[in-house]
Amino acid sequence: MGRYIVKRIVAGLITMFVLTTVTFFLMHAIPGGPFSPAEERKVPKQVLEKIEEKYGLNDPIPVQYVNYLKNLAQGDFGLSFKQRDVTVNEIIEQGFPVSAKVGSIAIVVALLVGIPLGITSAIKRGKWADWLAMIIATVGISIPSFVLSVLMLFLFAVVLKVLPTFGLTSWQHYILPVAGLSFGPIAYIARLMRSSMLEVMRYDYIRTARAKGVHELKVICKHALKNAIIPIVTYLGPLVAILLTGSFVIERIFSIPGIGRDFVTGISDRDYSVILGMTVFFGAFIVVANIIVDVLYAVIDRRVKMDE
């Protein structure tokens, strides 16, 4: 177990290093700094140099790179170019709890809806429940989350006027963003669960369980489910990534003050230090999530050789 985790962590660190390096050099290859060209003309040269010194922009790029890595090792993501005196750490500290809250609700909803939907669909194969579940799944897989969110916003907030539109001040405010974020994953989980369940139900050990006189409900919920759920567990890693990128558009549509919106704001402001810092943070977050999922998977399925 120990060796397995260490190996995963080393692989994660390499991924992080590559991502950080690529992002750093891409962002530094694009012209632009703390000031727009218009501002640069107005500000006295001395002040400009002082500020550039503060950002470490006077050093040659390789030195800047090494410094950045050093700071990063201490958890320092650097300063924002455009929001003066605000660090990337502060932006993340403010936005992350908000995004994490919406995101974790979305994960729970996706699992709680998607898994039973898939199971029902598999058990009632060919019946109307199966058709209904698969229609929902096809809609969820086909329609991009931002289109769906805008359509829902239009339907529930504009036409029906039953749900609030922007911000996150009451529990009702969570409904549309969470639905927008989790609809695609629900669809994917339902499809995955259905096919996995259908496959598992054909296995010999299910017949063995039935031949032992185990109640059909227990055959499904104990013997089949624990085996069928494994693909869902491996999907949890990509799921975190999907919710993260999904938050870029969802938080923009519903004006949620989370890191997704901050990142998109960074993009439209061309705030390269924010983009760099947040990309590294997102990468680290995903890598950690993947390691946790891998360990979880190994715990559920003992056949996975931990020392491989």
Added chain:
Amino acid sequence: MIHTARMKEREDGPFSPGAAADLPDDLFEKLDESDRQDNEEITRPSKSYWQDAWSRFRKDPLAMIGLCVIVVMAVAAIFGPIFSEYTYDGQNLENGNQPPSAEHWFGTDKFGRDIFVRTLYGARISLLIGFVAAAINMVIGIIYGGISGYFGGRVDMLLMRIVDIMIGVPDLLYIILVMMFLGNSIQSILIALCLTSWIGTARIVRSQVVTLKHQEYALAARSIGSSNLRILFKHLIPNSIGPIIVTVTFLVPSAIFSEAFLSFLGIGIQVPIASWGTLVNDAIPTLFTQPYQMLFPALAISVTMFALNFIGDGLRDALDPRLKK
């Protein structure tokens, strides 16, 4: 030991249907070889792989509807704008924010541009990006996965480690970074989409090649001195074309999605060219007053994605029946 079976003579022989005496004697003659039904005979007519796949695909109504939708959309996207008096960037500020009418089927935006024509242009861009990106990714995926699977060993190790590192991070992050670097244009979107999307294809090709390379025909080809590249591209890749096509089919909607996503975030297509993503994005501020501005492009994306996913599902069932769940 040799036994001779004894037969009990019975008067009421239970041989049905009739009594034993009813059966004519000649029925008890030994069967000639020519009378025997050859049960090794193949009764069903043999069909080629593609005929078989096409007949399966044709029986899938959703896939056929999807195919029709995409064909109609492609024709409309290519020829539609020619017959329209409006252009995607023709502004008419006096005629802004018009609801749908006979004049402007999908209405106009705040600059008075015809949304129907802009949506058709969006279709051009989306379909172009979808199919070109899928084609490029197929080529990269086949070469990368083919080399990795065929040569195996250290080459395989190295190539697959690179893949592992790349998939550690969501590809949209890479795409966004590259778009920032390259600037907004169709070419940059295509380049960005080709950075990581081939990984899925490469993995499929690799696993196919790994299983196929030890089969007799590959060994036979090698024994008569065929070059590695020839074996790989003449024998192994054509034999794994089914799964490859299925994977690539799903790349089309995912490329269209990525483009719409980027354009929605404002780092995709350059204004004033319209893409479905930018059209939806532009419509958000006027969602409460002019919802149709959002509705038509949103429907266009949804219908296209549905159609492409149906085609993909149909192709998967038709080309690779083993995958059918």
Added chain:
Amino acid sequence: MKLLQVNNLRTTFHIEAGQVQAVRGISFHVEKGESVGIVGESGSGKSVSMLSIMRLLPDNAKIEADRLLFDGIEIMDMDHKQMRRLHGNDIGMIFQDPMTSLNPLFTIGDQLMEPIRIHLKLSKAEAKKKAIEVLKMVEIPSPETRLNQYPHEFSGGMRQRVMIAIAISCNPKLLIADEPTTALDVTIQAQILDLMRDLKKKSNTSIVLITHDLGVVASMCSRIIVMYGGQIVEEGTTREVFYNPQHPYTWGLIRSMPKVSEGEKKKLIPIPGSPPDLLAPPQGCAFAARCEHAMKVCTKYSPAAISLSESHRAACWLMHPKAAKAEREVIGS
């Protein structure tokens, strides 16, 4: 006393290409305390017929029978609750492949204690004691530690022992063993058969042994049922089937049996051809196409079963008085 009586059992699978008539009207019975062997090649319907009785077939199977009596009770009328009591409690089943028959994600103890707790209504501690006892019966060493292990920590033979332990844990009246040794190495096969013979001696359980290997039934069973193409072609005591076989298919089975004991080299004679397509069963006798003695009548009409004794019957046109009194040479043992 008849423990199991089957009258005219018919099982059909509905698949895309049509209807597969896997079992086409078979009738047989199993006495209390008796061991019956069902022999036939793959696809002959032997496993399907037993799984039909147990209602363990997938949903696309349609099962019909005039009568399916277990211990005097009609199985066809049983509801789910009664069926569950039949499963594991009255009838224990051992399957072919021990590598896939155990759930990989649960411990052996968990899977073994399941039927014990369900049917014998024992507490957890009592069930554990019983489980250890059963594992000892199937000769698994250090059962206490084995209980907490997962199937992948067991060898194939050991897993089959666990399957046997599960099947016998509730002292069933009938034990159905579906090719219990086919997936195992030859040496392990012998061990498992020895174990089953021992268990048989100790209890009064009836056994139905499904196999394609006549050698296995010869040493285990008192009666043999030979199946071909979803039908019973011959049935009799082991003696009758081995020493006075009537059906050419049975002759073929006997001829294709390797004999180590005789010491002399004999050529194994395989049965040519392949089993019939049960999607469209042939007219007449299913075996006619592969039968070297086939007559014109064989391809037109199905032969009915003829009784040769109380226990021996066979269905073949060669037994008809008009059939040529052909020398039917059979190499028996």
